[in-house]
Amino acid sequence: MxxxxxxxxxxxxxxxxxxxxxxxxxxxxxxxxxxxxxxxxxxxxxxxxxxxxxxxxxxxxxxxxxxxLKTPRGMDAAEPGLPVVGRVAAGSPILAEENVEERYQVDARLFSPGADYLLRVRGHSMRDAGILNGDLLAVHRTSEATSGQIVVARLDSDVTVKRFQRRGHTVRLLPENPDFEPIEVDLRREPFAIEGIGVGVIRTRPR
Amino acid sequence: MxxxxxxxxxxxxxxxxxxxxxxxxxxxxxxxxxxxxxxxxxxxxxxxxxxxxxxxxxxxxxxxxxxxLKTPRGMDAAEPGLPVVGRVAAGSPILAEENVEERYQVDARLFSPGADYLLRVRGHSMRDAGILNGDLLAVHRTSEATSGQIVVARLDSDVTVKRFQRRGHTVRLLPENPDFEPIEVDLRREPFAIEGIGVGVIRTRPR
DNA sequence: CAGGCAACTGTTTGGATATACAGTATTCGG
DNA sequence: CCGAATACTGTATATCCAAACAGTTGCCTG
CATH class of the missing domain: 1.10.10.10 (Winged helix-like DNA-binding domain superfamily/Winged helix DNA-binding domain)
Known part of the structure; x- marks a missing residue:
């Protein structure tokens, strides 16, 4: 503009x-x-x-x-609210149209740093971090993360939510549930990318 | 109207x-x-x-x-969004001005039945239900609940979040953490009221 | 069965509104 | 110093729009 x-x-x-x-x-x-x-x-x-x-x-x-019309920053004011991303098709960008199930208007001040989208979490591997099957994880888009943060990571063509830990050339993705095993990634040999960090959780039905 | x-x-x-x-x-x-x-x-x-x-x-x-003009249920144009209720002063209505910390604009379609306010949860007694210390519990105002639901209950002058169970004249408020003890209330002898039922959770920072 | 109400059609009118045209003053880059 | 852009005043007009008035139809109620 x-x-x-x-x-x-x-x-x-x-x-x-x-x-x-x-x-x-x-x-x-x-x-x-x-x-x-x-x-x-x-x-x-x-x-x-x-x-x-x-x-x-x-x-x-x-x-x-x-x-x-659209506000100066945040190009997507035309589509208000945060998109809900469900199952991510292999190889496609996480915010591709086909992955967006819906949009919910959610106050940006709730999360810091700000959330860019909501990812619907599948499975119970983060149960002990209070992230349950079906929860919406508020994600801040970034490719950087520090050890201990909860990240949205892409492995080969799979997108997963885990706690991030890095040691030299090795990344460990730690579940928060003793029933699941940590994932180890050798950055020199395997494809790996951080899609964003978890900044919050929204559960739309009680457990 | x-x-x-x-x-x-x-x-x-x-x-x-x-x-x-x-x-x-x-x-x-x-x-x-x-x-x-x-x-x-x-x-x-x-x-x-x-x-x-x-x-x-x-x-x-x-x-x-x-x-x-304003819609029938709780969202008037003058005060948009859901109020965040923190510590509830003894004896005061839960939505009294003094209890409202803030207001966040949150899409009503997220929860069903609709949420009327957000209650900031203190303590770890509902940990295993994925409700952690500091989380915002989305609450639907009602005085009715069925066994198994997560309720916001008022005991004497204390407001608490627990899983509800009723047997005749006795109400049991069950924590979701083995470190805590269930609360038993005899409806004939002790003051008890349901303020609402939990319909969702919002966590504004990751764990 | 009369009367009231909801839900329309059809017509008219004055004031509200968008928008064109003709000017003026100031600033700023070339 | 000249042209272009910004920031206005002042006037005019075709069209948009709210709102009033006069009817019609069907449904329900006392």
């Missing part, structure tokens, strides 16, 4: 505020009133500029036909 | 949908188009009825001057 001048940013902020408080986009006249303009054309030209720069969309002929 | 007829509920649903998808309230004409009406007066009369019944507000003279 092209950069906005200070005044243009003020206009955009007003549109957002109006939308949030009144539940409808402002008219040219209402923008004028808010800023003290005496001509509706002042508002009209600001709107045209904002539309040209990609900040808003104007629907011709409609009253209050203003739409605020 | 006065009950709506089927048709009126459809109109209200359309307004909500329009608002969510287009980002602005519909005009009379747009309502007509959506339902196949050939007279704007059909929409006008529906809107008047909805306004009279308290479902919407109409601002006279303004184009698209429709506001959807």
């Amino acid at each position: 092209e950069p906005l001048t200070k005044r243009q940013a003020e206009i955009l902020a007003l549109i957002r505020k109006f939308l949030a408080e009144a539940g409808r986009p402002p008219t040219r006249a209402e923008i004028c009133e808010a800023f003290g303009f005496s001509s509706p054309n002042a508002a009209e030209e600001h709107l045209r500029t904002l539309a040209r720069k990609g900040a808003i969309e104007m629907i011709p002929g409609l009253s209050r036909g203003i739409r605020v | 006065e009950p709506l007829t089927k048709r009126q509920a459809e109109i209200l649903a359309l307004i909500r949908k329009f608002l969510a998808e287009a980002g602005r309230p519909p005009t009379r004409a747009e309502i007509c188009e959506a339902f196949g009406f050939s007279s704007p007066n059909a929409a006008e009369e529906h809107l008047r009825t909805l306004a009279r019944k308290g479902a919407i507000e109409m601002i006279p003279g303004l184009s698209r001057g429709i506001r959807v």
